[in-house]
Amino acid sequence: MNTFERQHGGSGIKTAVILFLMAFCFGPVTLQGASYTIFNMQDFSSQELRMQAFTLNDDSELEIDIIGARHKDSDQMYALGWILDSETREVVWSMSEEATRRLEDDRKLRRYNGTMYLDEGDYEAYYFAGNPLQMLTGFRLKGDIEGLGDLLGIMGDALDDEFSKDGTIYYKQMKKFKFQLSSEDRDFIVRGDAPPVLPDQVISLVRPRNLSDERAGFTVTAPTDVKLYAIGEYSENNDVFMDGAKIINARTRQKVWAMERWNTDWSGGAFKNRCFLDEINLQPGDYIVNYWTDESHTFDDWNSIPPYDPFFYGITISAASPRYADRVKPSDIDERKKTIVQITKVTDDVNLARDFKLKRDMRVNVYAIGEGRKGYMYDYGWIKNADNDETVWIMREDQTDHAGGAAKNRVYDGILELKSGNYTLRYKTDGSHSYGSWNAAQPSDSRNYGITLYAYEEDFSPDLVEVGQLKSLGGPRETQTTYEFRFHVPPAPDPQQIRELVEQQKEITRIYMEQLSDLRREMRESPNDLETVEELKRDIEELKKEYEEDMKELTHEFDREQIEFENKELENQMRLLQKELESLDHKNFIEVQPSSESSDFIVRIGGVGNNANLKTTFKLDQPTRVRIHALGEGVNGRMYDYGWITDKKSGNVIWEMTYMKTQHAGGAVKNRLFDGVIMLDKGTYEVYYVSDDSHSYAEWNDYAPPNPTNWGISLKFEK
Incomplete structure (x- = not known):
């Protein structure tokens, strides 16, 4: 025995x-x-953020076993885990603060295995499987010192030999990532991965996507304290929030609160992550809360480590205590419903005017977005009295607020008293940084770049105004786009001059590539809006004309130096975009039904052939983790057969199959695969898949991938 x-x-x-x-x-x-396992997170996809909520019914000793990774020559982690207290939203444990040890078979992998004590309560555990390669492609420096540190760390990994083979080593590394939590007692409850909700919350604008400008109205019926929880992205050098929030009085348009450097704290992860968690007092009235983002570092598209409470990235407003709950209510204030006159989507080098007549005295809301810095406006609007030619209002830099994106993006949002009579709305831009031609991060509400007058009175009727046609007043800089470079080529070939010309070519290519990218994004946001498609067709024609003019001078200088000039990549991209636009109308996007093969599938578009334009629609009744499996064609950083997902209500692109989000799928090198998980909120979504005229299912011009029938995109519930 x-x-x-x-x-x-x-x-x-x-x-x-x-x-x-x-x-x-x-x-x-x-x-x-x-030992009882509370959770064991494994099998991550690149850039995946995963959460597991749990409850401890008693004070407990827990064992943690976690494997993450840190940057080369740096203490900063790019794959790590942490635990939050669900009630206080405070971090109770973080891998970045522990003495991790290196795994013998990989110099970047780090492991922590130890014990910790947690009090009885509710908790959430998070793990972020960051990918330095993907972070680099989505990175925007924005001038801040902390951002520079992040970038140097990321570049150190991206340039490392380990990560130079199409990310192969990283994907092997990722298979070892794990986060396991165990308890000696079984006195716990696993609550799942549903996004957390704050008690007594009234408004929640959370988990925004890139280039969002979200607004919501609420009413305060009696003097009360409200609790604000806001997380955003701050640029130290520009002293502005690239992703931030503010609250204005809906009637006076006065700002009553905003995220600032001085009233926020570091929120974990990258140094640029900042949060506000406090109470403010509001008097009775109607209010608008606004949250904006720039083109990077948002939920499910992080270019650095996310904040430690990522599901609340955005802003949430709740009653300060249950006894105040009936004093704060959501409202359906539509602050942008009654447009009197507008000049928007204004481009470079224009001087525009629009006449309008008011048939009675009115209070109007002036909403103008432009470019300005150090007391001077470069793109701005104004209002003139057409009867006496007097300026009744002009956009001044010291009266504007940050409009999101670059610090020079400025917005004026105020009330103006106008007598009945004849007026002219004016807007003027210089030669750079305007709609469709940004040279820095664009404003969050870029579609309204320009000036708009909204009616303030509740009884406004369109019959009370007369509006004329938009007019261009011309001018020396309104007729053609020019660039700052000038050529002074000596008679004999000059190697230095040749190098400068090549650099000029690269710069022009970069500028036009950015404009093409903006046009393509706008196309994907409104693929079924024929009016928008027609406008985009005109835009691409204008872009081609500008390009041809710019190329004439540059080509002439190349000829003088007796060197060959070509810009095939840019010209090819122009042709591809024009071809996409020509194929975009209601009949070209074929509606396909959601898959009924299995209850696990939400959508399955497979076996896609050449020249396909497919879409389907699906609806989620609650926030859901969704696994995307997308197979397509990509070469030299660009996708030719690929899919994307849009929010049906807003038209915003929620997810897109970009080259750097994918890995080699087997077969030909150009076969690309994305297999990862994203979080989708409650709502209705559209899934699109397009292909070009070669290399698709049953029409391969190179080796097919191992599972060719999956050429397309599918979505499944992630269990």
């Missing part, structure tokens, strides 16, 4: 049976100090 049998007075066989039944019913059991 062995020691265990003597102590427990039974046979080894009986004990084995009992232990087997316990393990079958209750999970893993060990003979000495029984």
